[in-house]
Every structure is written in structure tokens, then in C-alpha cells.
Amino acid sequence: MKLLVTGGAGFIGCNFVRYWLQRYPNDSIINLDLLTYAGDLTNLTDVAQNHPNRHQFVHGDIGDDRCVDALLAQHRPDVIVNFAAESHNSRAVLNPRIFFETNVIGTQTLLELARKHRIPRFHHISTCEVYGDLSLDSPERFTEAHPYRPRTPYNASKAAADHAVNAYFETYRLPVTISICSNNYGPYQHPEKLMPLFTTRALEDKPLPLYRSSHNRREWLFVLDHCRAIDLIIQEGRIGETYNVGSGIEKSIEDIADTILTTLNKPATLKTYVPDRPGHDRRYLLDSSKIQRELGWEPSIDFESGLPDTVRWYAEHRGWWETIQKKAGDQMVQEEAWSGQR
Ligand SMILES: NC(=O)c1ccc[n+]([C@@H]2O[C@H](COP(=O)([O-])OP(=O)(O)OC[C@H]3O[C@@H](n4cnc5c(N)ncnc54)[C@H](O)[C@@H]3O)[C@@H](O)[C@H]2O)c1
Structure with a gap:
């Protein structure tokens, strides 16, 4: 494939x-990425070395229809898997426009060209944040039938992209699937995202910036469990369907900070409290029974070992994240930058 x-x-x-x-030694991948601040070829150094003939990197924009048109004509892929997005809620508060350009128009460009080239499958990666948030004491979980109630520009752009994907199924019968995943953690996450941010700050003995609503919770899934879910959906998922992908494991910002500090043997005094990001969702929790029931998926990495292993990965790959931080320079989003946004 x-x-x-x-x-x-x-x-x-x-x-x-x-x-x-x-996992699939006969398959090959064309990897289209714009290499924004969030993408980096050092994330793929081993891939390029280990699979020189099965991985081809193409520098380009999903919203560039000439580039995507030429790629699809040349390679005729069996499947498109669309991860490309602006993905940081905090950045979206400061500069929402690029989120709509990439996440909505970029996705629609891919959909239109997938239709033109009759690509047999379009799999789109979405986020639990499209459903809105839950109160901290709510007994509810979001099922796939839950209405979309996005509350931030990032979430709204992802919701709009999902609507576009579903519209291409309903209107043109483009063979689509969507996975809606909870928060991921694991290696190679940009050091401005929560877990790498706290970990790298702790490793440098610098303060960890916790939002004041530090008891807000997220559902956490190890990134390879997400990859396995996408694999199953591509292989066996029903066309036109959306599948939630979550572990059921909820942790607060405070829990995450504490576990990271304990793993690294650093003092709790490194925790500092900063104003909440505007529109900061309190909580998300997915009902993932559909993918469990239909495709037999379940998470394989438990949080108790997954988070410390991830923290150790960042400790052992200091050169990787220091290079990414240097590249970002003063473009790294500051979690204290909210004044004046509302
Ligand atoms: N990280 C999470 O916890 C999480 C959870 C659920 C869903 N998701 C979704 O998964 C996907 C990947 O998330 P991530 O955390 O890996 O994001 P990321 O920000 O780490 O990576 C995004 C990648 O997309 C590339 N990109 C951005 N704009 C592009 C464009 N116009 N054309 C081509 N490439 C472009 C970037 O260079 C980068 O390599 C996103 O769609 C995100 O919404 C993420």
C-alpha cells in the first residue's frame, strides 16, 4: 500500500x-509537510536512514492545490492520512487566521483533490476538543453522536474541517473516515506543548507554568496507541464513520506537573501559576466504546509507565529539544501572554 x-x-x-x-515492510509513504515551526526533519532522521526507499519527504503546503494535484497524479496513493494542522490552542488565541487557513481550507483542498483523483481512502485526524468541554463533576462522556460545540479558534477550525470531511462523504461519496482522539503524549512532541514544556523546564530547573485552573483535566493517550487506532480504522473501519479514540485516563494539570517533578526528582516549588488561557476548556472525556466494540482497539500503554518513560525520553534526548527550542527562539509561545486578548 x-x-x-x-x-x-x-x-x-x-x-x-x-x-x-x-509494521508494514512492503508499504511506502509520501510525507507532505510544510515544516512550520512545529515540523522538523530531525523528527525523521532515523526514518530516513532506516527506510531510504520507502519514505519520501515532500516540502509543501496542503493548501497548495497545484502541489497536491501534482503529488496525487504522480504517486496515486491508496490512502491519504491528514495530520497536517496548526495544533496549538495557545497560538490560536494569538493568531487565529492561520488555523482556519490550514485546518479548514487546507483540508478542503486535500478533499477536493482526493475526489478529483479518486483516491480510495481519506482518513482525517481530529480532536476531542471539537465536542466542547465538560464540567469537572459531569458524569457524561462524549460519544460520536455528541453535537460539536467548539469553544476556541483551534477547536472551531478542527470542527469545521470535520464538517468538510463529512460533507465530502455525504455529497460526493468520497470514502472518508475520521478519528477523534484525546490528548496524546510521547516522544517528539514540540517543547511548547504541556508535557514536554513541563519536562524541559524541570530539566533546566526553571519554573513550570501551570494555568490557575490547575485542576482542569485532560484524557491522555500514548501516541503509539493512537497510531494503532488509526491503523485499525484504515484497515477495518466503516466508510463514512467517525471513531473516538481515548484511554479513559484523566489527569489534571497539577497531576501531570507532580508526576514529572517526581520522575525527575525535582522540587514542587518549581510549580508556578499563570492566568488561564482565554476559553481554557475544563475537561474532555471520550466514550471510545465504538472503536473497542467494532475494531477491538484498546490502549496498550498505561499512564503509570507511559508518562515516566516519556519524561525519560526527553531527558535522554536533550540535544533534540534544545535544537527545536533554539530554532523557535522568541517565537516559542509564552503561556503568560494572555492579557489584552479579551
Ligand atoms: N497532539 C495531540 O494531543 C492531538 C490530539 C488529538 C488530535 N490531534 C490532531 O493530530 C494532528 C497532529 O497533531 P500534532 O500534535 O502532531 O501537531 P504538530 O503541530 O506537532 O504537527 C503538525 C505538523 O503539520 C505540519 N503543517 C502545518 N501546516 C501545514 C500545511 N499547511 N501543510 C503541510 N503541513 C503542515 C507542521 O509542519 C507539523 O509537522 C493535528 O491534526 C491535531 O489537530 C492532536
Whole structure:
């Protein structure tokens, strides 16, 4: 099988590319990525070395219809897996426009060209944040039938992309599937995202910036369990369907900070409290029974070992994240930058 993976130089995309090439030795991947601040070819160094003939990197924009048209005409992939996105809620508060350009228009560009070239499958990666948030004491979980109630520009752009994907199924019968995943953690996540941010700050003995609502919770899934779910959906998922993918494991920002500090043997005094990001969702929790029931998926990495292992990965790959931090320079989003946004 030949896959076109978009955003494969980012966090989940590079883990997926690595996973797929290891698991399917006869398959090949075209990896289309714009290499924004979030994408980096150092995330793929081992992939390029280990699979020189089965992984081809293409520097380009999913919203560039001439580039995507030419790629699809040349390679005729069996599947498009669309990870490419602007993905950081905090950045979306400061500069929402690029989120709509990439996440909505970029996705629609891919859909339109997938239709033109009759690509047999379009799999789209979405996020639990499209459903809105839950109160901290709610007994509810989001099922796939839950209405979309996005509350931030990032979430709204992802929700709009999902609507576009579903519209291409309903209107043109483009063979689509969508996976809606909870928060991921694991290696190669950009150091401005929560877990790598706290870990790298702790490693440097610098303060960890916790939002004041530090008891807000997220559902956490190890990135390779997400990759396995996408694999199953591509192989066995029903066309036109959406599948939630979550572990059921919820942790607060406070829990995450504490576990990271304990793993690294650092003092709790490194925790500092900063104003919440505007629109900061309190909580998300997915009902993932559909993918469990229909496809037999379940998470294989438990949080108790997955988080410390991830923290150790960052401790052992200091050169990787220091290079990414240096590249970002003063473009790294500051979690204290909210004043004046509302
Ligand atoms: N990280 C999570 O916890 C999480 C959870 C659920 C869903 N998701 C979704 O998974 C996908 C990947 O997330 P991530 O955390 O790996 O993001 P990321 O920000 O680490 O990576 C995004 C990648 O997309 C590339 N990109 C951005 N704009 C592009 C464009 N116009 N054309 C081509 N490439 C472009 C970037 O260069 C980068 O390599 C996103 O769609 C995100 O919404 C993420």
C-alpha cells in the first residue's frame, strides 16, 4: 500500500510514519509537510536512514492545490492520512487566521483533490476538543453522536474541517473516515506543548507554568496507541464513520506537573501559576466504546509507565529539544501572554 501522510514531520505524524513503516515492510509513504515551526526533519532522521526507499519527504503546503494535484497524479496513493494542522490552542488565541487557513481550507483542498483523483481512502485526524468541554463533576462522556460545540479558534477550525470531511462523504461519496482522539503524549512532541514544556523546564530547573485552573483535566493517550487506532480504522473501519479514540485516563494539570517533578526528582516549588488561557476548556472525556466494540482497539500503554518513560525520553534526548527550542527562539509561545486578548 502507498500512503500520502500530511504533517508527518510533526509530533503524531512522525510517530505514525515510523510505526507504519516498521509494521508494514512492503508499504511506502509520501510525507507532505510544510515544516512550520512545529515540523522538523530531525523528527525523521532515523526514518530516513532506516527506510531510504520507502519514505519520501515532500516540502509543501496542503493548501497548495497545484502541489497536491501534482503529488496525487504522480504517486496515486491508496490512502491519504491528514495530520497536517496548526495544533496549538495557545497560538490560536494569538493568531487565529492561520488555523482556519490550514485546518479548514487546507483540508478542503486535500478533499477536493482526493475526489478529483479518486483516491480510495481519506482518513482525517481530529480532536476531542471539537465536542466542547465538560464540567469537572459531569458524569457524561462524549460519544460520536455528541453535537460539536467548539469553544476556541483551534477547536472551531478542527470542527469545521470535520464538517468538510463529512460533507465530502455525504455529497460526493468520497470514502472518508475520521478519528477523534484525546490528548496524546510521547516522544517528539514540540517543547511548547504541556508535557514536554513541563519536562524541559524541570530539566533546566526553571519554573513550570501551570494555568490557575490547575485542576482542569485532560484524557491522555500514548501516541503509539493512537497510531494503532488509526491503523485499525484504515484497515477495518466503516466508510463514512467517525471513531473516538481515548484511554479513559484523566489527569489534571497539577497531576501531570507532580508526576514529572517526581520522575525527575525535582522540587514542587518549581510549580508556578499563570492566568488561564482565554476559553481554557475544563475537561474532555471520550466514550471510545465504538472503536473497542467494532475494531477491538484498546490502549496498550498505561499512564503509570507511559508518562515516566516519556519524561525519560526527553531527558535522554536533550540535544533534540534544545535544537527545536533554539530554532523557535522568541517565537516559542509564552503561556503568560494572555492579557489584552479579551
Ligand atoms: N497532539 C495531540 O494531543 C492531538 C490530539 C488529538 C488530535 N490531534 C490532531 O493530530 C494532528 C497532529 O497533531 P500534532 O500534535 O502532531 O501537531 P504538530 O503541530 O506537532 O504537527 C503538525 C505538523 O503539520 C505540519 N503543517 C502545518 N501546516 C501545514 C500545511 N499547511 N501543510 C503541510 N503541513 C503542515 C507542521 O509542519 C507539523 O509537522 C493535528 O491534526 C491535531 O489537530 C492532536
